[in-house]
Amino acid sequence: MIMKLDFAGSVPIYQQIRDQIVQAVADGVFLDGDRLPAIRALADEVGINTMTVNKAYQLLKQEGYIITDRRNGAKVQCSGGRKQAVERKVEKELELLAAEAKIAGISGEEFAKLCRKAYDG
Amino acid sequence: MIMKLDFAGSVPIYQQIRDQIVQAVADGVFLDGDRLPAIRALADEVGINTMTVNKAYQLLKQEGYIITDRRNGAKVQCSGGRKQAVERKVEKELELLAAEAKIAGISGEEFAKLCRKAYDG
Amino acid sequence: MIMKLDFAGSVPIYQQIRDQIVQAVADGVFLDGDRLPAIRALADEVGINTMTVNKAYQLLKQEGYIITDRRNGAKVQCSGGRKQAVERKVEKELELLAAEAKIAGISGEEFAKLCRKAYDG
Amino acid sequence: MIMKLDFAGSVPIYQQIRDQIVQAVADGVFLDGDRLPAIRALADEVGINTMTVNKAYQLLKQEGYIITDRRNGAKVQCSGGRKQAVERKVEKELELLAAEAKIAGISGEEFAKLCRKAYDG
DNA sequence: GTGGTCTAGACCACC
DNA sequence: GTGGTCTAGACCACA
Numbered sequence: 001m002i003m004k005l006d007f008a009g010s011v012p013i014y015q016q017i018r019d020q021i022v023q024a025v026a027d028g029v030f031l032d033g034d035r036l037p038a039i040r041a042l043a044d045e046v047g048i049n050t051m052t053v054n055k056a057y058q059l060l061k062q063e064g065y066i067i068t069d070r071r072n073g074a075k076v077q078c079s080g081g082r083k084q085a086v087e088r089k090v091e092k093e094l095e096l097l098a099a100e101a102k103i104a105g106i107s108g109e110e111f112a113k114l115c116r117k118a119y120d121g
Numbered sequence: 122m123i124m125k126l127d128f129a130g131s132v133p134i135y136q137q138i139r140d141q142i143v144q145a146v147a148d149g150v151f152l153d154g155d156r157l158p159a160i161r162a163l164a165d166e167v168g169i170n171t172m173t174v175n176k177a178y179q180l181l182k183q184e185g186y187i188i189t190d191r192r193n194g195a196k197v198q199c200s201g202g203r204k205q206a207v208e209r210k211v212e213k214e215l216e217l218l219a220a221e222a223k224i225a226g227i228s229g230e231e232f233a234k235l236c237r238k239a240y241d242g
Numbered sequence: 243m244i245m246k247l248d249f250a251g252s253v254p255i256y257q258q259i260r261d262q263i264v265q266a267v268a269d270g271v272f273l274d275g276d277r278l279p280a281i282r283a284l285a286d287e288v289g290i291n292t293m294t295v296n297k298a299y300q301l302l303k304q305e306g307y308i309i310t311d312r313r314n315g316a317k318v319q320c321s322g323g324r325k326q327a328v329e330r331k332v333e334k335e336l337e338l339l340a341a342e343a344k345i346a347g348i349s350g351e352e353f354a355k356l357c358r359k360a361y362d363g
Numbered sequence: 364m365i366m367k368l369d370f371a372g373s374v375p376i377y378q379q380i381r382d383q384i385v386q387a388v389a390d391g392v393f394l395d396g397d398r399l400p401a402i403r404a405l406a407d408e409v410g411i412n413t414m415t416v417n418k419a420y421q422l423l424k425q426e427g428y429i430i431t432d433r434r435n436g437a438k439v440q441c442s443g444g445r446k447q448a449v450e451r452k453v454e455k456e457l458e459l460l461a462a463e464a465k466i467a468g469i470s471g472e473e474f475a476k477l478c479r480k481a482y483d484g
Numbered sequence: 485g486t487g488g489t490c491t492a493g494a495c496c497a498c499c
Numbered sequence: 500g501t502g503g504t505c506t507a508g509a510c511c512a513c514a
Contacts, residue, residue, distance in 0.1 A: 010512085012489065019217055026220030039502065049491050054502075062425075065224070067250040071499055073501055078224060086225035087235070090218050094239035096140055097211050097218075099147030101240070103186070103199060104207035108240050114208070115236035118215035119222070119229050129430040131488090133513065169434075170514055252503090254498060261459055268462030291499055307466070320466060328467035329477070332460050336481035338382055339453050341389030343482070345428070345441060346449035350482050356450070357478035360457035361464070361471050373497085375504060402487065412506050417487075434514055436486055489511075496504075 001029075001037055003046045013048060017056035022065060025076055027121065032078040036066060039074075122150075122158055124167045134169060138177035143186060146197055148242065153199040157187060160194075243271075243279050245288045255290060259298035264307060267318055269363065274320040278308060281315075364392075364400055366409045376411060380419035385428060388439055390484065395441040399429060402437075 001024070005016050024030050036042075039057060043050040057074055060066045067077045101111050122145070126137055145151050157163075160178060164171040178195055181187045185203050187195045222232050243266070247258055266272050278284075281299060285292040299316055302308045306324055308316045343353050364387070368379050387393050399405075402420060406413040420437055423429045430440045464474050 014489085022224065023217065023220045026223045038500085049493090050502095051492095052490065054504095055489090057502085068502065069249045070255065070497095070502075071249060083225045083227060086221050087227060090222050090227070090232075091235055091239065093214070093218055094235055096144065097214055098236070098239040099144045100207055101211050102147045103143065104204045106204060106208060106211070108237070111211075111240050112233065112236060114212055114215055115219070115233060116229070118212065118219040119232050128432045128434060134433065135513085173514060176513090256498085264466065265459065265462045268465045294499065297498090325467045325469060328463055329469060332464050332469070332474075333477055333481065335456070335460055336477055338386065339456055340478070340481040341386045342449050343453050344389045345385065346446045348446060348450060348453070350479070353453075353482050354475065354478060356454055356457055357461070357475060358471070360454065360461040361474050377504080401485085412508090413487095414507095415505065417489095418504090420487085431487065433487075433512095486513080487511105488513095489509100491509080492507100494504100494506080496502105498501080498503095 001042070001045070003042070005046055005048070014052050014055040014059065017042075017053060018059050021056070021060060025065065025078065030076045032076055034076045035072060036074040036076065122163070122166075124163070126167055126169070134173050135176040135180065138163075138174060139180050142177070142181060146186065146199070151197045153197055155197045156193060157195040157197065243284070243287075245284070247288055247290070255294050256297040256301065259284075259295060260301050263298070263302060267307065267320070272318045274318055276318045277314060278316040278318065364405070364408070366405070368409055368411070377415050377418040377422065380405075380416060381422050384419070384423060388428065388441065393439045395439055397439045398435060399437040399439065 003017065003020055005013055007013070021030070021036065030036070036057070037045070039050050039053045043053045057066065057068070061068055061074075064079075064082055065077065066074045068074045098111060101114075106114075124138065124141055126134060128134070132140075142151075142157065151157065157178070158166070160171050160174045164174045178187065178189065182189055182195070185200070186198065188198045189195045219232060222235075227235075245259065245262055247255060249255070253261075263272070263278065272278065278299070279287070281292055281295045285295045299308065299310065303310055303316070306321070307319065309319045310316045340353060343356075348356075366380065366383055368376055370376070384393070384399065393399070399420070400408070402413050402416045406416045420429065420431070424431055424437075427442075427445055428440065429437045431437045461474060464477075469477075
C-alpha cells in the first residue's frame with residue numbers, strides 16, 4: 001500500500017487517504033472483502049497521526065466503502081446500492097470540469113478521450 | 122447573474138462564486154471581454170462580505186479567467202494558453218470520479234454518457 | 243435459537259447476544275426455568291469466541307435474567323423484583339426516543355402506536 | 364445550556380452531548396434556527412476538550428439536526444424529512460425496551476403510560 | 485470570531 | 500491484536 005500525501009496542499013490528509021483508498025479499490029488493488037491496513041500500521045507507515053487515519057476510515061465507512069468488523073479491523077465492501085448517489089455527485093463535479101475544459105479550449109472529443117482514459121485506466 | 126450559495130456545505134463561499142462564474146463563462150452567459158458584476162454589487166446582492174467576493178475575483182484573476190482593470194472592473198478573458206495545465210487538473214480529478222463511478226457500478230458507457238452530457242450541456 | 247449478529251455495527255457482540263436473549267425470553271421462546279444453550283455450543287453455532295458468549299451470560303446473570311448452575315448451565319429466571327430499576331431505565335431511554343420522534347414529526351398518537359406495537363408484538 | 368455529563372459511564376461523552384442537545388431541541392429550549400453554543404465555549408463550560416464537542420456537533424450535523432453556517436457557527440435545523448429513518452430506529456429500540464419491561468412485570472398499560480409521559484414531558 | 489484539521493500521546497473496550 | 504475515545508494543546512481557513 002503506497003500512499004502519496006501532499007502535506008502542503010489544501011486538501012486535508014484524511015481526504016487524500018480516503019481518495020487513494022477509493023482509487024485502490026477501483027483499480028483492483030483491494031478486492032471485496034480484503035482487509036485494509038490497520039490504522040496504526042498505516043499511520044506509522046506514512047508518518048502521520050492515528051487520529052487522521054481514523055478519520056479517513058470513518059469517512060470511508062460512512063460512505064459505505066468499507067465495514068469495520070470488530071474482530072478483524074476494516075474490510076472492503078464493494079456492495080453497490082450507492083449508484084444513484086454517486087451518479088448525482090459525479091454529474092455535478094463533471095459539469096464544473098467540463099466548463100473549465102471548454103474554456104481552456106479542450107474540445108468535446110478531447111474531453112471524451114480524457115474521460116475514457118480515466119475510466120479504463 | 123444568479124448565484125446559488127450553500128452556506129452550510131464544506132465548500133468555501135469564495136470557491137462557490139468562482140465555480141459559478143467559470144460555469145457562466147463556459148455556458149456563454151459571459152463572453153470574452155464582458156464585464157463581471159462589481160464586487161460590491163455582487164456582495165450586496167447575495168448578502169455576503171465584499172472580502173469574500175474579492176477573494177473569488179482574485180482567484181479567477183490568478184487562474185487567468187479574468188483581468189481586472191482599475192477603471193472598468195473585472196473583465197472576462199478567454200485567452201487560451203492554459204490548456205495544458207487545465208488538462209492535467211481535469212485528468213487528475215476525472216481519475217477519482219471514474220474510480221467512484223466504477224465502484225458504484227456505473228459502466229464505462231454510462232460514464233461516457235455523463236461526460237458527454239456535462240460537456241454538451 | 244437463531245442469532246442475528248452484526249459484526250460491523252457499533253454494538254458489542256456480547257451486548258447483541260444479551261439483547262436477543264432478553265427478547266426471546268419476553269417473546270416466550272424461553273420460559274421461566276428453561277435452560278439456555280451451552281456457552282460453547284452457542285459460540286460454535288454463531289462462530290464467535292466462547293469468551294464473548296460468556297460475557298453475555300455474565301451480564302444476564304448480573305441483571306438477574308438468568309441463574310447459572312454449575313451442573314446444569316444457565317437457566318432463565320423470570321422472578322420479579324427488578325420492576326423499579328427497569329422502570330427507571332426504560333423511562334430514561336424513552337425520553338430520548340420520544341425527543342427524536344418529536345423532532346422528526348412523529349405525532350403523539352403515532353408514537354403511542356409504535357409503543358403499543360412494540361409491547362404487543 | 365446546562366449539560367450533565369457522566370464521565371464514568373460507558374456512554375461516550377460526545378454521545379451524551381448529542382443526546383442532550385436533541386432533548387433540548389425537542390423540549391423547545393432551542394428553536395429552529397437558533398444558534399448553538401460555540402464549540403470552544405461549550406467545551407470550556409463543561410470542562411472537556413474541543414475535539415469532543417466537535418465530534419458531537421459533527422454527529423448532529425450528519426444526522427441533520429443542525430447545520431453549520433460558515434459565517435455564524437452551528438444552527439438548529441428542524442426541517443423534517445427524517446421521519447422514516449427515525450421511525451425505524453425508534454421501532455427497533457422500543458422493541459428491546461418493551462421486552463425488558465415485560466419481563467420486569469410492567470403491564471401494557473403501565474408501559475403505555477410511560478411512553479405517553481416521555482412524549483408529553 | 486467561528487469551525488476544521490492535526491499532533492503526540494494515552495487509556496479503554498472488544499475479541 | 501484491533502478500533503474507539505479522549506486530552507491539551509496548536510495552527511489554519513473562512514467570513
